[in-house]
Amino acid sequence: MRHRRKDRRGVLLPVGATAAAAAVALAGALLISMKSEDGTDADRNTSSAGPVARIDCAKQGKVPGSGSTAQQNAMKRWIKEYEQACPGVRIAYNPLGSGAGVNQFLRGGFKAFGGTDGALTPVDVERSREVCPGGRAIDLPMVGGPxxxxxxxxxxxxxxxxxxxxxxxxxxxxxxxxxxxxxxxxxxxxxxxxxxxxxxxxxxxxxxxxxxxxxxxxxxxxxxxxxxxxxxxxxxxxxxxxxxxxxxxxxxxxxxxxxxxxxxxxxxxxxxxxxxxxxxxxxxxxxxxxxGIAAAEVIGKGKDLTLKFDYGTSAEGAYPIVLVTYEIVCDRGNDKEVLPALKSFLAYTASEEGQKILPEIHYAPLPENVAEQVREVVATLS
Structure with missing residues (x-):
């Protein structure tokens, strides 16, 4: 007898998740549209039937980013939740693809962070020193998924x-x-x-x-x-x-x-x-x-948290074609006007509050030991 595919319409919770994780998640299917490249709002709706997320908000700021399309649905949800809780801040994310996200970040001047499904290369890191005065760009894993x-x-x-x-x-x-x-x-x-x-x-x-x-x-x-x-x-x-x-x-x-x-x-x-x-x-x-992601190894140096996956795994129930999207940021040399809002937003996305909503939109939360490391690094950005 052939085994049929499981019904994907149901909510799939990660190991260790509780019923509360599902209850706190999406109460309404409200969408927002992200800011355009010139920073203007485009039909942004921050009303929600659900509870406001518990977030340590920045008072104000504009945080522009671009990159990975794989994480765009997670970004939409995070931006909606964050801006509802933190009305003084505006986050813009343009899903142009990982390559474009890296290139725009490394060109400097306009992007507070980039999104990529593949870690920075050594050449990228060297280039980043020009846009991160006194520092370098680092990879912070944020979204997992198959x-x-x-x-x-x-x-x-x-x-x-x-x-x-x-x-x-x-x-x-x-x-x-x-x-x-x-x-x-x-x-x-x-x-x-x-x-x-x-x-x-x-x-x-x-x-x-x-x-x-x-x-x-x-x-x-x-x-x-x-x-x-x-x-x-x-x-x-x-x-x-x-x-x-x-x-x-x-x-x-x-x-x-x-x-x-x-x-x-x-x-x-x-x-x-x-x-x-x-x-x-x-x-x-x-x-x-x-x-599959839980078996990954952190191989980044210093504050960089690049992960290495075991693609040949035959562990029961471990899907082998996985990715983690990284947010690219400067470890030092960030724009002082943007830094408080950038740190607040990334601290939220890496938090338990931010990660627990991911299964509802078909992403995999980071393993808690990795998420904790991300939060520790975000707190040190300067």
């Missing part, structure tokens, strides 16, 4: 793939859905004789970098490419941003692509379960991603 592999196949609502097969699909070496390698992983499933349309990001992306890292780590023989922000595989089609990829997959029969789980959930899109060698293939969820 990279979902979404697909669009008629009459197939449960699909299992493993790392070698995924690598061959995204490298155009498996090109039809009824290929024997896919059929072997899905006994009893009638797979259509349909061309595979593999969709990847056209922009430089930390989500791409993390998928490249997973494929290189879990299937090195099939994916001999570096873990870069730019796409490394051959063939396929491309789209801009996570929202572009999910839209392309949703509109194309036979398509497959990768994006943060909340994008798949919003489209009610089926996602692949990954055969890791565990007793059961693992689906993408906040709970399984938390299990």
């Amino acid at each position: 990279i979902a592999i979404g697909y669009n196949l008629p009459d197939v609502d449960d699909l299992v793939l493993d790392a070698p097969t995924l690598a061959k699909i995204f490298d155009s070496r498996i090109t039809r859905w009824n290929d024997p390698a896919i059929q072997k992983l899905n006994p009893g499933v009638v797979l259509p004789e349909l061309p595979i349309q593999a969709v990847h990001r056209s922009d430089n992306s930390g989500t791409t970098q993390n998928l490249n890292a997973y494929l290189a780590g879990a299937a090195p023989a099939q994916w001999p490419y570096p873990a870069e922000k730019s796409w490394q595989g051959k063939g396929g089609s491309s789209a801009d941003g996570s929202d572009g990829v999910v839209s392309e997959v949703a509109s194309t029969s036979g398509a497959i692509g990768y994006f943060e789980l909340s994008f798949a959930t919003a489209r009610k899109m089926d996602t692949v379960r990954i055969d890791t060698g565990a007793a059961e293939p693992v689906e993408a969820s906040t709970t399984t991603a938390s299990a």
